[in-house]
Amino acid sequence: MTFSTHHWPSKVANILVYLTLVSGNLYSTFIGGEDQDSPYHSKHQSYITPAAFTFYIWTLIHVLLGGMVIYQWFNDKVHKAVGWHFVIVSIINAIWLALWTAGHTFLAFVTLIFATGAVSFIYYRLKEQHAADTVAEVLFLHLPFSLYHAWIFVLLVINAFAVFSSAEGEPSTFQAVLAIVGLVFVASTVIGYIEYKKGDVAGALVLSWYLFGVFAQQKDAAIHWTSLGLGIAVAVYTLKPFVTSFFGRQSGETAPLLG
Template sequence: MGIQFEHWPSKVANILVYVTLLSGNLYSTFGGDKDTDSPYDSKHESYITPASFTFYIWTLIHTLLGGMVIFQWFTDKVHQAAGWHFVTASIFNAIWLALWSSGHTFWALVALFFATGAVSFIYYRLKEQDSAETLLDVIFLHLPFSLYHAWIFVLLIINFFAVFSTTHDDGPSTFQVVLAIAGLAFIASTVIGYIEYKQGDVAGALVLAWYLFGVFAQQSHDAIHWTALGLGIAVTAYTLKPFVLRLVGRQSGESAPLLG
């Protein structure tokens, strides 16, 4: 498997935007001044904001995307799936990070809509192509965009709530509690799409469970706290059910379908 220089402009652009996005996240986390609002320790809190450790899923996403920008030089599959859309997604993601950090949450939400659209295009194109023929295809092409797609969807909901439902010193109103629970239920319900669409997307579904457990760890209001835990357990159980059934089927000599 030799180096392929076809479509080199987009490949070089992918490297540049990847480094830019990675640098922005690192600076937001470890640099800046006291007025900089990092997504990892945010002042723009709502009643569905997860614990700060939850955001470190970016570490895994960035690691896999770093592998992707190297892997793209040995296969044309990355260009076929992503084209210039990874560049678009990374640029708008970087714009979102800058706007969020500077306190412009509404315009950050607008930028995130465009980033989500670009990531979704790549994600669904990969699903349509169904071209995960090797382990490298899975690890450095399908997996990073599965995680990225699920996480940017979570960020979109978090940003939406940061604009329209911020926290108060005296705790949430009844309306805010209902709205928060509805938001958590909406996020949890999307796991059905991740598992049932095409061959299923366990990685994306588990990102949603990770987020819900993060909300459980962060939010102290009883209704929100325990709802997040219950939904997190339900999402995890629903996601892992096919593997449990397959294991039970093997032990009993029967075969269980992969998707339940």
Template structure:
């Protein structure tokens, strides 16, 4: 599909604000990585450090969105996201700052605000602005599908940081064990929710949760938490496989190649 830029100036103020906020958001992400404490307080829910590179992938895709918004074919998507990208960018930057500086209760509150705002974008795109082509799927729907799932993960990470004691070097209480197990089960069930939200599901959201569950298994030392996380990962992995199968394979077993078949890779 040829990329036309004839209407690049439509909603110009919104697009320029998005550019400015992206610089702010991306700068905050770099800060949290360079700080050396990107994972914040180490709790019994904390995943391995490599899981936090999910931020980097989301930032990279959002950079694609920032560029893509100046292309004519992005008009509907820009309208669907609207000013909420700027809002969630500011909220997320505040969240990252207070989290890496150890203000975990405040971080938990902002994690909830980020998750709720990202959810409005996610469901708006899903319900009213389906991906029209590969560019829409990759640069609009994919980052918000990933971010929707990741924002849920950050709510749990922030909640455990705010309301429980540190992980390594301590023994979890029975209450903490129960809370962690329930949280892991919730993420696993939610991964299946992504997989079955439509016939083809949302493989991106399910994959983020599966990746997080594996990271928790890899990082934690308590046997109950570690191996329950492994079981939850395996269960959620089936959700990812289900979504991949129905995304790329037609009912007759043929591999789907058309844009209409590729678009549902994300919500």
């Protein structure tokens, strides 16, 4: 790899917004005042809110994105695939985090819709136009946005339930059914990651991780056990690309697992 200063304005901008994104999450989690609401320990609980540890997937995403902002100086494919869009994503994400920590859940939800669209743009661009050719491209270009795309979708669902429902004691039958419908909706998107996104195992595992987090957090029996069953089902379903790849090799064909 050769160090390159081509497109340096966008590369510098990526570093700046990355640092802002990380510092914003750290501040809201460890330093913010009692009147603020951290995504990790949210006061806006619903019946599909996962356990606090689930949100630490942000740590993995941040580490991989940190690798990307370093890797971009050695591979111009990062600029071609991501360009200035990561700057847009990070700014919208920072606005969402500020609104969420301030308790403006509806405005946060609207902002998160735009953030989801921005991340999806990068994600689909990587899938359709910039397939990974090396392990480094998988780790520092495709993997972070696979995780980011799945996780921001999960956040969108969590945020939606935080706006329109709240967890106060035992859920009613209607609330429990609504929560289960939400969980099934999240789990069903695994079909898109495995069947239509070239076997995106990483994105599918994020969904499973979230469902296990709901299992750990929610005590209502119907929600508790449904989330466990769905989490196991999603985790098992992620094995399909590996099985397909194995039998594909036996027949002389191969299938990509991440992009």
